Amino acid sequence: MDSLSKALELTHVSEEDPKIPDDVWEQFARDTERDIRGSAPKEPSARAREVTERLRRQEARGELPEGWRTGPARQQKKSRRGLWGVLGVAVAVVVAVVAVKPSLVPGDPFGGGGSEDAVSSPLPAETAAPTAAPSAEASQIPTLDDPFAGSPAKRWADGAAGIAVPKAKAVGGRSAAETEQVLELTRKLLIESNLDPGTLRGERPEAALDVLDPLQKDVHGLLETALSKPDKTHDPLWMFSRFDPDEVRLVGDVVKTRGRMTFKAGDHASVAVHADYTFVYPVVQTNGSTEVTRTIIRRVLDVEISDPAKYQVTPGKLTVVNWDQDINNSACDVYDGYLHPDFRSSGPTGAAPTGPTTDPYDRSETLDPNREEGCGTVSRV
Incomplete structure (x- = not known):
């Protein structure tokens, strides 16, 4: 869970910010726990231990070809995919938080046009009588x-x-x-x-x-x-x-x-x-x-x-x-x-x-x- 915790720390939601619903957090916890269990090493069976021991003795006698350990290398690669799967869940949570409150992301990444520069941009010249009074400004x-x-x-x-x-x-x-x-x-x-x-x-x-x-x-x-x-x-x-x-x-x-x-x-x-x-x-x-x-x-x-x-x-x-x-x-x-x-x-x-x-x-x-x-x-x- 250390990698997951670090990923979540990238985005902090204060107590004043909108909360993720409890049922969403509970589902997230269950899914995360299942993914971690699926990617964690498992205790080998008796049959697997017997095969492993036989291969070890064959290797000691020089009866195995060079490069037979490429299997464990592939297993290491699989473990990395498992780690990225966990991080992917964390990223999904971060995306969900940003969807609830986009202002957590600096700037205006979604082009919402709500930046201060857009609000304070100069008006075009008045060429005819306006049809209404200017809209209310934020109280400042x-x-x-x-x-x-x-x-x-x-x-x-x-x-x-x-x-x-x-x-x-x-x-x-x-x-x-x-x-x-x-x-x-x-x-x-x-x-x-x-x-x-x-x-x-x-x-x-x-x-x-x-x-x-x-x-x-x-x-x-x-x-x-x-x-x-x-x-x-x-x-x-x-x-x-x-x-x-x-x-x-x-x-x-x-x-x-x-x-x-x-x-x-x-x-x-x-x-x-x-x-x-x-x-x-x-x-x-x-x-x-x-x-x-x-x-x-x-x-x-x-x-x-x-x-x-x-x-x-x-x-x-x-x-x-x-x-x-x-x-x-x-x-x-x-x-x-x-x-x-x-x-x-x-x-x-x-x-x-x-x-x-x-x-x-x-x-x-x-x-x-x-x-x-x-x-x-x-x-x-």
């Missing part, structure tokens, strides 16, 4: 080393790589080159407003403002007031993602991004661009705490560039037609121009949420412009 606490742990955004693109520009073509009486210009300006506005490190630190988003048409005075006036004297009716967070640098900082330099950009002919001899993107910001407090949380913002933006020969616009600048945003995991009813993420260890920063519970990662529904006002509760961050 985000850390400084893995700030997107437990979040669907872990498989999203990093930063500007997630803002793809579709192939341009002529529309609305504008050439493909003019269409491409509008698309690239829209991309720049999204990057400068939501990903630029200075903007995220609360600095003035000069590059983003420079993309907007200065002749659209209502938009420029609102944003200038919001940046200098923010309040409930002049909130820079409507366009820009900004954190108070004295309160929080970004974990690492990656913001996860997912969304899509489309275009069509506009109503004012223009190319109209629709952008719909979600940004996920992992942050930590600046007080020395290592607790990581995430703020998730979905932004919907409609912009266009009209024909300057027909409309009073600035060539090469964007006109804002509409904007909307859904800000999640930030203080309610705080209008100081900054995002204030909630941390479990410190509790809510602003007023208690009053709106409905939503999934901030769900991009399958459009943002309803008539949706209920108020700060809601998120189902996950």
Whole structure:
């Protein structure tokens, strides 16, 4: 049984692992005992002892031909087959254990596709509205080393790589080159407003403002007031993602991004661009705490560039037609121009949420412009 014991020791099943049923173990014990008995040496009979003695005397007198002992050599070979038969039973038990719990074998030998690499592989670009929210992730606490742990955004693109520009073509009486210009300006506005490190630190988003048409005075006036004297009716967070640098900082330099950009002919001899993107910001407090949380913002933006020969616009600048945003995991009813993420260890920063519970990662529904006002509760961050 020593060889059998060593073979079984190759795979250890802890008390938490699934057990082999008792009747299987009993059958295995009976079969093993039978195989060992069958392969063990047996006491020779009286007739066999007599023949052996006669052959020994003949050998002593030189009456037997050379090589007669090849018979015992074959017997030795048979004994080895008996040993491998016992080991084969042990291997069968190991295979049975692995069948019950494949995770005992390192790696992914059966190609089950359940490896961490497969789970965390990047998603393909979003080309149409999803039909449902991302599936639930395994519960994990985000850390400084893995700030997107437990979040669907872990498989999203990093930063500007997630803002793809579709192939341009002529529309609305504008050439493909003019269409491409509008698309690239829209991309720049999204990057400068939501990903630029200075903007995220609360600095003035000069590059983003420079993309907007200065002749659209209502938009420029609102944003200038919001940046200098923010309040409930002049909130820079409507366009820009900004954190108070004295309160929080970004974990690492990656913001996860997912969304899509489309275009069509506009109503004012223009190319109209629709952008719909979600940004996920992992942050930590600046007080020395290592607790990581995430703020998730979905932004919907409609912009266009009209024909300057027909409309009073600035060539090469964007006109804002509409904007909307859904800000999640930030203080309610705080209008100081900054995002204030909630941390479990410190509790809510602003007023208690009053709106409905939503999934901030769900991009399958459009943002309803008539949706209920108020700060809601998120189902996950």
